[in-house]
Amino acid sequence: xxxxxxxxxxxxERIQALGxxxxxxxxxxxxxxxxxxxxxxxxxxxxxxxxEHEALIEPEVGRLLDELRPLEDSLDPxxxxxxxxxxxxxDHGKAVxxxxxxxxxxxxxxxxxAPVWLEAKATSNFALFLPALERAVELRRRYIDCFDxxxxxxxxxxxxxEPETRSADVTRIFAEIKAELVPMIAxxxxxEVDDSFLTADFALQPQxxxxxxxxxxxxxxxxxxxxxxxxxxxxSGTGIDDIxxxxxxxxxxxxxxxxxxxxxxxxxxxxxxxREIAHLPTGQASSLGIxxxxxxxxxxxxxxxxxxxxxxYPRLQARFPDQFGGVDLDRFYAAINRVQPxxxxxxxxxxxxxxxxxxxxxxxxxxxxxxxxxxxxxxVWNERMEEYLGVVVPDDANGVLQDVHWSAGLIGYFSTYLxxxxxxxxxxxxxxxxxxxxxxxxxxxxxxxxxxxxxxxVHASGRKYPPQETLRRAVGTTIDAKPYLAYLKRKYGAPVxx
Amino acid sequence: xxxxxxxxxxxxERIQALGxxxxxxxxxxxxxxxxxxxxxxxxxxxxxxxxEHEALIEPEVGRLLDELRPLEDSLDPxxxxxxxxxxxxxDHGKAVxxxxxxxxxxxxxxxxxAPVWLEAKATSNFALFLPALERAVELRRRYIDCFDxxxxxxxxxxxxxEPETRSADVTRIFAEIKAELVPMIAxxxxxEVDDSFLTADFALQPQxxxxxxxxxxxxxxxxxxxxxxxxxxxxSGTGIDDIxxxxxxxxxxxxxxxxxxxxxxxxxxxxxxxREIAHLPTGQASSLGIxxxxxxxxxxxxxxxxxxxxxxYPRLQARFPDQFGGVDLDRFYAAINRVQPxxxxxxxxxxxxxxxxxxxxxxxxxxxxxxxxxxxxxxVWNERMEEYLGVVVPDDANGVLQDVHWSAGLIGYFSTYLxxxxxxxxxxxxxxxxxxxxxxxxxxxxxxxxxxxxxxxVHASGRKYPPQETLRRAVGTTIDAKPYLAYLKRKYGAPVxx
Numbered sequence: 001x002x003x004x005x006x007x008x009x010x011x012x013e014r015i016q017a018l019g020x021x022x023x024x025x026x027x028x029x030x031x032x033x034x035x036x037x038x039x040x041x042x043x044x045x046x047x048x049x050x051x052e053h054e055a056l057i058e059p060e061v062g063r064l065l066d067e068l069r070p071l072e073d074s075l076d077p078x079x080x081x082x083x084x085x086x087x088x089x090x091d092h093g094k095a096v097x098x099x100x101x102x103x104x105x106x107x108x109x110x111x112x113x114a115p116v117w118l119e120a121k122a123t124s125n126f127a128l129f130l131p132a133l134e135r136a137v138e139l140r141r142r143y144i145d146c147f148d149x150x151x152x153x154x155x156x157x158x159x160x161x162e163p164e165t166r167s168a169d170v171t172r173i174f175a176e177i178k179a180e181l182v183p184m185i186a187x188x189x190x191x192e193v194d195d196s197f198l199t200a201d202f203a204l205q206p207q208x209x210x211x212x213x214x215x216x217x218x219x220x221x222x223x224x225x226x227x228x229x230x231x232x233x234x235x236s237g238t239g240i241d242d243i244x245x246x247x248x249x250x251x252x253x254x255x256x257x258x259x260x261x262x263x264x265x266x267x268x269x270x271x272x273x274x275r276e277i278a279h280l281p282t283g284q285a286s287s288l289g290i291x292x293x294x295x296x297x298x299x300x301x302x303x304x305x306x307x308x309x310x311x312x313y314p315r316l317q318a319r320f321p322d323q324f325g326g327v328d329l330d331r332f333y334a335a336i337n338r339v340q341p342x343x344x345x346x347x348x349x350x351x352x353x354x355x356x357x358x359x360x361x362x363x364x365x366x367x368x369x370x371x372x373x374x375x376x377x378x379x380v381w382n383e384r385m386e387e388y389l390g391v392v393v394p395d396d397a398n399g400v401l402q403d404v405h406w407s408a409g410l411i412g413y414f415s416t417y418l419x420x421x422x423x424x425x426x427x428x429x430x431x432x433x434x435x436x437x438x439x440x441x442x443x444x445x446x447x448x449x450x451x452x453x454x455x456x457x458v459h460a461s462g463r464k465y466p467p468q469e470t471l472r473r474a475v476g477t478t479i480d481a482k483p484y485l486a487y488l489k490r491k492y493g494a495p496v497x498x
Numbered sequence: 499x500x501x502x503x504x505x506x507x508x509x510x511e512r513i514q515a516l517g518x519x520x521x522x523x524x525x526x527x528x529x530x531x532x533x534x535x536x537x538x539x540x541x542x543x544x545x546x547x548x549x550e551h552e553a554l555i556e557p558e559v560g561r562l563l564d565e566l567r568p569l570e571d572s573l574d575p576x577x578x579x580x581x582x583x584x585x586x587x588x589d590h591g592k593a594v595x596x597x598x599x600x601x602x603x604x605x606x607x608x609x610x611x612a613p614v615w616l617e618a619k620a621t622s623n624f625a626l627f628l629p630a631l632e633r634a635v636e637l638r639r640r641y642i643d644c645f646d647x648x649x650x651x652x653x654x655x656x657x658x659x660e661p662e663t664r665s666a667d668v669t670r671i672f673a674e675i676k677a678e679l680v681p682m683i684a685x686x687x688x689x690e691v692d693d694s695f696l697t698a699d700f701a702l703q704p705q706x707x708x709x710x711x712x713x714x715x716x717x718x719x720x721x722x723x724x725x726x727x728x729x730x731x732x733x734s735g736t737g738i739d740d741i742x743x744x745x746x747x748x749x750x751x752x753x754x755x756x757x758x759x760x761x762x763x764x765x766x767x768x769x770x771x772x773r774e775i776a777h778l779p780t781g782q783a784s785s786l787g788i789x790x791x792x793x794x795x796x797x798x799x800x801x802x803x804x805x806x807x808x809x810x811y812p813r814l815q816a817r818f819p820d821q822f823g824g825v826d827l828d829r830f831y832a833a834i835n836r837v838q839p840x841x842x843x844x845x846x847x848x849x850x851x852x853x854x855x856x857x858x859x860x861x862x863x864x865x866x867x868x869x870x871x872x873x874x875x876x877x878v879w880n881e882r883m884e885e886y887l888g889v890v891v892p893d894d895a896n897g898v899l900q901d902v903h904w905s906a907g908l909i910g911y912f913s914t915y916l917x918x919x920x921x922x923x924x925x926x927x928x929x930x931x932x933x934x935x936x937x938x939x940x941x942x943x944x945x946x947x948x949x950x951x952x953x954x955x956v957h958a959s960g961r962k963y964p965p966q967e968t969l970r971r972a973v974g975t976t977i978d979a980k981p982y983l984a985y986l987k988r989k990y991g992a993p994v995x996x
Contacts, residue, residue, distance in 0.1 A: 037737060041736065
């Protein structure tokens with residue numbers, strides 16, 4: 001290996017390690033850390049982020065990248081080395097634009113806004129949150145100003161989460177979706193579906209065992225995975241052999257079961273990145289959208305499907321005989337797929353979910369471009385909720401204050417939830433072509449073909465390619481809303497039954 | 499604050515953070531990490547240690563220390579700032595002596611030796627371990643060669659664990675102890691004490707509750723402490739508000755109860771370091787010896803005392819009525835204080851423990867000075883075990899291979915166990931002068947006076963002073979074996995009864 005490449009690789013390995021170590025600190029804080037340690041922990045995470053930023057903007061990294069330009073041009077662009085140079089070049093190029101003081105201030109603002117948002121949400125008091133939001137937006141604008149001016153400033157934010165994706169492209173796809181979803185929701189919301197039995201007493205221990213059972217089936221290996229309770233579920237880990245998913249057990253619902261399948265999808269992505277690149281910045285997810293395509297695939301295309309429940313429903317009934325002994329599979333399946341416009345994105349069904357995301361995506365662009373007064377956000381939010389979903393927002397805790405993202409300065413993030421959902425259907429259909437007996441396998445409780453297909457076509461390459469190229473290599477085309485819309489119509493067009 | 503001091507403080511804060519973060523990674527690995535993550539974790543820990551070393555040897559740190567010399571001379575030596583400059587000067591001065599390549603090689607050797615030692619111990623095969631030991635000793639000699647030559651090279655190693663302590667001083671103290679212990683052991687070993695009831699079936703759940711009960715009593719606060727199972731117990735944490743002790747529950751003994759009290763002592767030390775210095779290198783333990791004085795104090799001077807068991811024995815009996823319902827307090831107390839020469843240091847009673855440590859301390863000096871051939875170590879070990887403790891070593895797993903330290907390159911460490919034990923008695927007696935009703939408090943289950951006294955006189959100052967100065971400030975003199983020997987004679991001179 002040429003010396004400059006070895007040096008860049010060594011520096012890249014350190015950058016990746018610092019990110020992984022930060023993940024562990026965050027995971028620990030959100031699962032098992034003694035709560036009094038929070039302030040100290042925030043300082044440690046900030047130190048690691050600063051070290052990572054410093055390692056990335058080192059002038060020597062820029063020099064090595066310059067020196068490596070001829071090598072990069074001579075390498076097969078698909079090679080691990082070419083991809084590493086490409087990815088570090090991208091990250092370095094973006095990071096050197098941003099003054100460390102701004103990075104530090106954004107981190108500080110996010111840390112200080114977190115308790116303010118919690119308090120504002122708990123008391124449904126938007127005015128309390130407004131100054132923190134104003135500061136977050138102001139800092140995002142200063143961040144945008146670090147880069148060359150472009151027509152749509154929001155693209156700069158979006159690029160951090162969904163590389164090389166333009167908001168114009170997203171808007172086009174979302175318009176296509178919106179045109180179909182709005183009438184579909186209007187039609188489906190009147191359909192009578194009994195899901196009353198999904199709200200019942202569900203004891204903790206059988207819930208834990210059930211979650212364990214489903215991820216064991218999917219392909220969890222205890223020597224490389226953990227599952228722990230937390231407040232707001234997430235997937236994390238420090239490497240391909242240390243995957244940590246989390247869940248929240250509710251005493252009166254099965255929400256944990258579906259969210260565990262969701263986090264399993266995220267975890268499997270990280271687990272199946274190719275070992276040769278796992279310790280490098282190429283060994284990350286391609287984008288948040290691709291990440292979400294994995295979680296939504298396991299949660300919805302597997303976890304809310306007929307074949308899966310034909311296999312798994314007797315197991316659920318065995319764990320909760322009182323709750324489900326008298327409910328047949330058709331009724332259960334209809335209930336878990338009930339379409340019902342609601343206030344909260346993270347609890348939305350497959351059909352209404354998209355409108356929650358579109359609302360935020362549109363609002364974020366209005367915010368960044370100054371088309372909406374921040375103090376006016378609750379009114380605008382509530383109006384659009386009524387327009388898009390036909391629901392009346394009773395208070396801001398259930399409205400504009402429901403998501404944590406803006407408090408953390410995460411503006412530009414939301415669209416990836418729906419982009420991922422759309423891509424999950426493209427991946428699923430392509431997988432169905434390559435694995436013709438997919439449904440039969442799921443119905444037998446066999447998931448290895450799904451894991452292997454996703455591993456080979458999506459996970460292995462990590463972040464070697466940007467998301468649309470990752471998708472194109474897996475399914476032959478870039479993002480396309482039609483399979484997603486066709487899937488929804490197929491599944492929900494007729495009354496739902498297993 | 500002068501600019502140079504602010505800069506040094508900021509750098510020192512980062513150094514301390516990196517150490518604390520390493521602790522978390524080690525804690526996680528030894529308690530809850532999915533086991534397949536070990537190789538990846540070793541790489542992350544190595545990255546953090548390298549970053550810490552790099553941060554410490556930065557030329558700018560040396561420059562700041564030079565610039566701060568006049569300020570340091572003008573400050574009250576007891577001030578936090580003077581202590582910080584002093585401690586960083588010491589650490590920087592030592593670290594710059596050692597080439598990073600050697601540091602890296604020592605870390606690599608330790609990582610590679612760990613599984614070799616485990617295998618050698620499991621199969622009682624010293625020949626398997628010998629090459630790793632030879633490498634560790636060779637690296638320690640190269641480490642010694644980084645420093646100015648001194649009369650006793652072993653002092654350089656000792657200084658890393660017990661700053662500013664000379665092996666000549668330790669040898670003098672240990673000679674005094676040895677002269678008393680050897681005849682004492684010879685006399686006590688013949689005494690008949692029934693401890694058969696300490697080996698019984700102890701169910702896991704009551705053991706967990708018992709450990710929790712005892713540290714709750716001592717003063718554990720769940721919002722700042724955790725206790726988790728592990729293979730080899732240790733205390734750790736990432737700061738004064740995040741203390742993590744560990745234990746190992748055995749199904750047939752109460753070992754976990756005493757080791758929990760031991761680790762509580764370590765944890766309390768870290769917990770009560772003054773908040774103002776906790777985020778800095780002054781906010782560490784003064785030395786391993788002082789650390790061990792804290793663990794031994796809680797384990798032995800509290801945990802094996804008459805007053806404690808007068809209070810706690812009914813609670814133990816309530817947890818394990820079948821095992822202890824028919825055993826009165828006198829018999830129980832005699833059993834937990836039975837003197838019985840044995841093979842394994844970590845299970846030794848208060849009287850024989852010292853001889854285990856002295857044996858290793860003497861052997862280590864012979865090793866470093868080339869007075870013993872490494873391949874001959876098992877024979878030398880076994881001879882001295884017979885001479886010092888009168889026990890016959892059946893195999894090397896129970897002999898020279900029993901401790902993990904040498905595999906990790908930790909040579910120079912062992913004497914701190916006995917130094918700490920000696921100091922624990924000095925501290926306890928001084929505390930007894932300041933808190934005259936100490937025994938009565940313990941007998942009432944009240945431990946706040948102990949915690950407060952230790953906090954004020956030992957813990958608060960962290961590493962502002964070297965260990966002997968820390969001790970002198972607490973008890974008025976430096977280390978002295980007489981109180982320890984008098985304590986042993988008082989406790990064990992007559993047949994033991996509560």
